[in-house]
Amino acid sequence: xxxxxxxxxxxxxxxxxxxxxxxxxxxxxxxxxxxxxxxxxxxxxxxxxxxxxxxxxxxxxxxxxxxxxxxxxxxxxxxxxxxxxxxxxxxxxxxxxxxxxxxxxxxxxxxxxxxxxxxxxxxxxxxxxxxxxxxxxxxxxxxxxxxxxxxxxxxxxxxxxxxxxxxxxxxxxxxxxxxxxxxxxxxxxxxxxxxxxxxxxxxxxxxxxxxx
Ligand code: HEC
Ligand code: HEC
Numbered sequence: 001x002x003x004x005x006x007x008x009x010x011x012x013x014x015x016x017x018x019x020x021x022x023x024x025x026x027x028x029x030x031x032x033x034x035x036x037x038x039x040x041x042x043x044x045x046x047x048x049x050x051x052x053x054x055x056x057x058x059x060x061x062x063x064x065x066x067x068x069x070x071x072x073x074x075x076x077x078x079x080x081x082x083x084x085x086x087x088x089x090x091x092x093x094x095x096x097x098x099x100x101x102x103x104x105x106x107x108x109x110x111x112x113x114x115x116x117x118x119x120x121x122x123x124x125x126x127x128x129x130x131x132x133x134x135x136x137x138x139x140x141x142x143x144x145x146x147x148x149x150x151x152x153x154x155x156x157x158x159x160x161x162x163x164x165x166x167x168x169x170x171x172x173x174x175x176x177x178x179x180x181x182x183x184x185x186x187x188x189x190x191x192x193x194x195x196x197x198x199x200x201x202x203x204x205x206x207x208x209x210x211x212x
Contacts, residue, residue: 025099027063027106035100036107039092048111053167059111060163064156066105070096072183083183115163118210127207130200138195143204146188151211157185162211169205177201 037046040058044050048059058066072084073093082090093101118124132149134142143161147153151162161169175181176193184190196204 029107032103060113063109127203
């Protein structure tokens with residue numbers, strides 16, 4: 001009798017553990033704050049407003065997109081290279097658990113973006129055209145179609161680009177074009193970047209920086 005009860009309790013405990021595994025884990029942004037304030041701060045700011053243009057702003061970015069990037073920076077256990085190959089970020093994510101990544105993503109998505117500024121009006125005008133209408137002759141779709149008319153993106157797949165440093169955006173477009181960045185689903189960005197000229201990349205990056 002006692003043994004049966006113990007068995008039943010054991011089974012119940014196992015069942016609960018499995019149920020907890022399957023339930024979508026709720027992110028805990030507060031748990032990520034100490035990591036942001038000790039590790040990420042130097043390059044992205046503790047509140048996700050980066051102090052320098054090569055490091056992207058993270059504040060206000062969609063949580064699912066941030067979590068995906070963090071996972072993509074990490075090489076696989078099976079020795080597979082990271083799908084987003086970056087030496088700096090590879091070092092940063094090496095010690096992060098999937099739970100840390102989820103928490104950090106929630107934390108940064110809740111911070112308020114202090115947006116970058118567009119500086120060159122001529123580039124902005126050129127970039128605006130490409131953003132809104134694409135380039136029909138070259139078969140380039142409008143960026144607005146996926147990243148939104150105001151660059152707010154669309155959760156969960158399409159990142160916000162509004163107020164991002166132009167230098168960072170330009171760098172990513174070049175990395176998609178060269179294939180150095182290859183983590184875009186269905187090659188969406190690689191196919192577009194392959195058709196963009198240097199001038200078009202510069203113009204659209206400047207325009208996105210000024211979007212609000
Ligand atoms: C030493 C500087 C440095 C530190 C510290 C750092 N990062 Fe980064 N991070 C970068 C750079 C540089 C990039 C751009 C990488 C590239 O070119 O693909 C980046 C990119 C990212 C991206 C991709 C953003 C996007 O828009 O696609 C995320 C997310 C990110 N970092 C999160 C973090 C988190 C979370 C931490 C703290 C655990 C952290 N980083 C610490 C330098 C840093
Ligand atoms: C068909 C949809 C689609 C269109 C159109 C599109 N994008 Fe994207 N873009 C994406 C997706 C999806 C991602 C995220 C890739 C990933 O998961 O890492 C992305 C990511 C990016 C990034 C990286 C952002 C970051 O924080 O690192 C930049 C920069 C970018 N797109 C610029 C553009 C520009 C400029 C245009 C117009 C010329 C454009 N995109 C048009 C789907 C699109």
